Amino acid sequence: MMVVRPIQAEDHAALRELARNTGTGFTSLQDNDEQVAAKLEAGLAAFDAATPLEEALYLFVMEDTDTGDVVGICGIESAVGLSDPWYNYRVGTLVHASRELSVYNQISTLTITNDHTGYSELCTLFLLPEARHSKHGSLLSKSRFMFMAEFPQRFSEHVIAEMRGYSKDSVSPFWEGLGRHFFSIDFAQADQLSSMDKIFIAELMPKNTIYTNLLPKEAQEAIGKTHENTTPARRLLENEGMRYTGYIDIFDGGPTLEARVNDIRAVQESQYVKVHIDSAEPEGELYLVSTTDFASFRCTMAPLTRVSNNLISVTPAVASALNVTEGTTVRIVPLSSGRRF
Structure with missing residues (x-):
């Protein structure tokens, strides 16, 4: 039987093994000793604190009670962007028109924002391939809603979830078409750096609105598109009431889903x-x-x-x-x- 529980200090080796399996583009848990140690420390601190932390990472593992093996992980950030900036792109529309020339063009745009500052975030959802059956993924993901329903005072009224963006052979078309021009580094390296320190994003990202029709076709098509391994997780969250409202990740173009916590089915009906x-x-x-x-x-x-x-x-x-x-x-x-x- 599978059970989801708070992470414990003795889960370090299991957490490190999960990190080795996540792959490029999984920002919140990478194959990196320093990040894994920091993630574990933050998870333990959230559950050890006498009073709720302003920015707490509630980290859970899925354990097979028959074997004692940890086969998955998921988390909830109580609030994002309070101490480190939280960036994403808002997809918008600009109209360029001339009645005299009979020209009317609607152009998609990207504007960098911090609109989700203070929102809670569903994060770090990963299940080992051999455990991806028997609705284990649904249990792992939705267990977070049960925790939020039980302890609403620890979370924002609104919650978001960043979906891993489309990539092929560890190459992100969105990054190649946009980010690389400003960072001059590979996607995997930028993704790893962003998980540890977001200051360089503010220093290097363009501040002006970006016209998407100037991007390569492959980059345009990747906007709001989910990685194939993440598509089931996206459908699961959408079935619970979360929606894509036009915000995307600044690195891989993956969609950000959002909802009011009280509007989520599992919270509302429990x-x-x-x-x-x-x-x-x-x-x-x-x-x-x-x-x-x-x-x-x-x-x-x-x-x-x-x-x-x-x-x-x-x-x-x-x-x-x-x-x-x-x-x-x-x-x-x-x-x-x-x-x-």
């Missing part, structure tokens, strides 16, 4: 119930089930049986994975939109 432990195996629809604890938060998925209005039945295996006992209060929501209790 409810409290108490646990009854029964060895009978329920059948049917899968539910997310999460605890109400903070530092020992846990989330798994399982079919449930409704015993009464506010009581659900779970197996001993589910109760063990969640570390709950008879009568414990938990939060539940259908794994996917559709039929409910």
Whole structure:
């Protein structure tokens, strides 16, 4: 059984191994010892703090309870851009027209912005290839919504998620058509640098509006386009209510999805119930089930049986994975939109 829980100090080796597998363009977890150590330190500090940190990184791992192996990771930044600038491009439209010449042209533009400063961010979602089955990806991603629903005071009213942009053979057409002209370095190097220090972005990026029709065709086509490995994650978030509103990553052109936290399906529809432990195996629809604890938060998925209005039945295996006992209060929501209790 898979369970999502807060990262712990002893997960360092597993986190380092996950970082070796993410690949070029996965900015928030790269094959870099320094970044991995900093990520772990930030994740531990978020859960150890006596009071909520203004900029906290809540980092979770997915553990296979049968083997003890860590097979995935996900995170939530409580707020972005408060101490380091948060940059992206806003895709806009300019009209160039002349009635006298019978000319009317709509031109797509890119303008660098800090519009999402202070928003919470879903980040660092990665699942090892061998674990990408049985809806594990849905559990890993949506467990964050259960945590946000349980602790809304720790997050902004709005949340964003930057999707990895399109690339082929580790080459980003958007970067080659735009960023390289101002940075004179490869995409992989710029992407790695941005994860550690964003100051150089402000120093080198053009401040003026960019007309996309001046970019190579391949770069234009990559705007708002998602990497093939990230497309399932994008669909999952869109099914929960997040939307692309015309903001893209300044490096690879990947789309930024956003929503009000309270408008997200898993947050909006989740409810409290108490646990009854029964060895009978329920059948049917899968539910997310999460605890109400903070530092020992846990989330798994399982079919449930409704015993009464506010009581659900779970197996001993589910109760063990969640570390709950008879009568414990938990939060539940259908794994996917559709039929409910």
